[in-house]
Amino acid sequence: MRWLRLCGVACVLVACFRPGPAGAVEPADGPGCLGVTVAECVGWLRATMTLDEGFLADAMARRHEVDVNGRPLGSGLVVVNGKLPERPGQFVILLHLGLGDIVKRVESNLTTRLTDARTEAAYDQSGLYQIVWRLLGRRCAGIVKLDLYRFFENSVKPRIRQEQQDLSKGLWGMHRLVSHASGVPYCGVRFGYTGLTEWRGSADIRSARNPKEFSSIQLE
Amino acid sequence: MADDFQIRSGGDIGRAIAAVESLKRALNGAAEPVSRLKEAFAEAGTAVQQGSATSAAAFRADLRRMVAEHAISLRQAIGFDIEYTAQRSAEERARLTNALAGDAISVADKSSAYAELVGLSERYAAQLAQDQRRIAEIARRESDRIALPYRYAFNEIGAGWRAAVTGLVEGTLSFRGAALEVAQSVERSFIGMLQTTASRAAAGPLASLLGVAAPAAGEGVGDVLGNAVGGWLFGAPQQLGAAAASTANTAALAANTAALGALAASLGASAVTGGASALGGLSSAASLAGGTASVGAAASGGGLFSFLGGLLAFAGGGIVPSAAGGWALPNFPGSRPALLHAREMVLPAPISEGLQRMIGEGGGGGNMHLHFNGPSDGPAVERWFTGLMARNPGVVRQMLRSNALTPRTI
Numbered sequence: 137m138r139w140l141r142l143c144g145v146a147c148v149l150v151a152c153f154r155p156g157p158a159g160a161v162e163p164a165d166g167p168g169c170l171g172v173t174v175a176e177c178v179g180w181l182r183a184t185m186t187l188d189e190g191f192l193a194d195a196m197a198r199r200h201e202v203d204v205n206g207r208p209l210g211s212g213l214v215v216v217n218g219k220l221p222e223r224p225g226q227f228v229i230l231l232h233l234g235l236g237d238i239v240k241r242v243e244s245n246l247t248t249r250l251t252d253a254r255t256e257a258a259y260d261q262s263g264l265y266q267i268v269w270r271l272l273g274r275r276c277a278g279i280v281k282l283d284l285y286r287f288f289e290n291s292v293k294p295r296i297r298q299e300q301q302d303l304s305k306g307l308w309g310m311h312r313l314v315s316h317a318s319g320v321p322y323c324g325v326r327f328g329y330t331g332l333t334e335w336r337g338s339a340d341i342r343s344a345r346n347p348k349e350f351s352s353i354q355l356e
Numbered sequence: 357m358a359d360d361f362q363i364r365s366g367g368d369i370g371r372a373i374a375a376v377e378s379l380k381r382a383l384n385g386a387a388e389p390v391s392r393l394k395e396a397f398a399e400a401g402t403a404v405q406q407g408s409a410t411s412a413a414a415f416r417a418d419l420r421r422m423v424a425e426h427a428i429s430l431r432q433a434i435g436f437d438i439e440y441t442a443q444r445s446a447e448e449r450a451r452l453t454n455a456l457a458g459d460a461i462s463v464a465d466k467s468s469a470y471a472e473l474v475g476l477s478e479r480y481a482a483q484l485a486q487d488q489r490r491i492a493e494i495a496r497r498e499s500d501r502i503a504l505p506y507r508y509a510f511n512e513i514g515a516g517w518r519a520a521v522t523g524l525v526e527g528t529l530s531f532r533g534a535a536l537e538v539a540q541s542v543e544r545s546f547i548g549m550l551q552t553t554a555s556r557a558a559a560g561p562l563a564s565l566l567g568v569a570a571p572a573a574g575e576g577v578g579d580v581l582g583n584a585v586g587g588w589l590f591g592a593p594q595q596l597g598a599a600a601a602s603t604a605n606t607a608a609l610a611a612n613t614a615a616l617g618a619l620a621a622s623l624g625a626s627a628v629t630g631g632a633s634a635l636g637g638l639s640s641a642a643s644l645a646g647g648t649a650s651v652g653a654a655a656s657g658g659g660l661f662s663f664l665g666g667l668l669a670f671a672g673g674g675i676v677p678s679a680a681g682g683w684a685l686p687n688f689p690g691s692r693p694a695l696l697h698a699r700e701m702v703l704p705a706p707i708s709e710g711l712q713r714m715i716g717e718g719g720g721g722g723n724m725h726l727h728f729n730g731p732s733d734g735p736a737v738e739r740w741f742t743g744l745m746a747r748n749p750g751v752v753r754q755m756l757r758s759n760a761l762t763p764r765t766i
Contacts, residue, residue: 190442191449213456215456226481228470230456243470299464301464312464314463330467332471334468352467
């Protein structure tokens with residue numbers, strides 16, 4: 137009987153002190169990045185993704201840099217390099233600061249272009265949801281992945297305007313295709329998207345070989 | 357009035373059309389410079405990247421040369437490379453950040469600068485990861501290099517113990533003979549470890565005395581001497597032309613043949629247990645310089661100059677012509693190609709060293725009949741040996757009495 141009691145106490149102690157499963161961080165857990173100070177934003181990003189601290193310290197130190205006449209040099213831009221958990225690609229987040237170090241505009245790159253994306257898997261691959269919920273935080277606490285993708289597919293894509301720029305001509309001519317949409321309302325902020333395709337050779341993008349593609353989102 | 361009005365109106369329209377035409381011409385004229393400006397802007401980034409890549413290539417070529425000249429270690433070179441990469445990356449980041457912060461540029465140009473910034477970050481992260489992998493690999497190799505002589509020494513003790521136990525079991529050794537066998541193996545191993553340690557401790561001061569770069573981890577007096585004399589004789593490896601290399605190879609052939617002759621002459625007489633004579637000390641230093649028993653034996657046999665010739669002959673590289681006359685290479689980093697004749701073979705370094713040591717000890721004695729059973733790694737043997745010594749203090753007393761174990765010998 138004595139052993140039985142001792143075992144019971146031990147089981148209770150183990151149950152009490154065993155750490156529970158670590159809960160995943162959710163959008164409602166943090167302030168996001170828009171309309172908060174840069175320190176809060178960086179702290180939240182640090183809690184949800186791996187940041188390159190070396191570059192970050194330098195960027196934070198330079199955000200108030202002024203020239204010899206006392207004029208600001210940094211233009212209130214802080215560049216944050218980071219990686220999402222279990223994703224190989226680098227994300228570079230641009231924090232545009234206003235008065236009082238408040239973040240007034242955020243930009244982030246995506247790992248793939250969204251203009252051709254149709255399926256959930258294709259959107260997943262771009263990192264759109266992973267980045268947007270981090271940047272919005274509790275401002276958009278109830279964000280649902282599929283809803284975001286549908287918003288992009290149905291509200292952003294129709295507003296995308298494409299413009300081709302032929303920077304130079306000839307066999308080695310340089311060409312760009314810019315896809316841009318801005319100011320689309322989403323969760324109390326204005327959502328923007330920019331896609332850029334650069335290639336050399338013929339002006340026809342269909343004949344482009346190894347085009348350089350880049351896409352980014354803007355929230356303000 | 358109406359006619360006047362129409363005429364006047366027509367005149368106004370004509371002037372307006374002319375003005376619009378002139379504006380169109382001006383715009384068309386401006387389109388070309390604007391296009392060129394945009395192209396220049398696009399090319400500027402590429403040019404900066406190319407310039408940066410050229411500078412980086414030159415910097416890395418310098419580092420490689422310095423490593424080859426032993427002015428810096430590989431680990432230092434990688435550290436400098438990381439620092440340089442970070443500096444260049446920071447400069448490029450600053451340029452791109454300034455471009456992104458400005459409001460004057462178009463969406464396309466901004467996006468292009470942003471894409472470049474992301475590309476730069478990815479390249480930097482990849483480079484950093486690669487450099488860190490290389491540093492980890494170098495650290496692992498250095499650690500192995502430091503530990504190898506000690507591991508080998510304890511393996512040798514283990515071999516001695518096995519020989520003793522086997523001899524006892526098979527009845528080929530008496531208890532006294534077995535104890536002596538064990539004591540000799542322990543003594544040899546300890547002396548070897550002490551020599552290695554002393555050589556490594558002396559390598560740093562010797563390097564500063566000779567004015568050469570500090571030795572890397574695990575390098576001894578021999579490495580420092582080899583690097584220094586090699587540098588004095590041959591200069592930088594890049595300065596050594598093909599003709600010079602050919603001459604060095606010929607010299608190497610002669611020097612190594614001489615060293616081998618001296619080795620053959622001295623094999624029978626070399627005392628591996630180590631003496632306290634000056635020549636013995638020289639032999640120890642030389643064997644550390646060479647890193648193999650054969651070279652040490654050659655030196656102790658009086659062939660010091662042959663030994664140095666043999667050691668330095670391959671300092672600048674070269675091909676071992678063939679093993680027709682017998683070849684035993686000194687210790688050196690990296691590897692050398694060799695030609696083989698029919699029925700010749702190449703032995704791994706431990707087997708080669710063991711074989712040479714066996715020949716040096718009298719050649720194929722009956723007490724070298726070994727059976728290997730169970731674990732024989734350094735820590736296991738060390739534990740075994742420590743316990744056995746504790747249980748047999750008489751053996752230690754006997755060694756001390758017979759002067760086999762004195763402060764001078766260790």
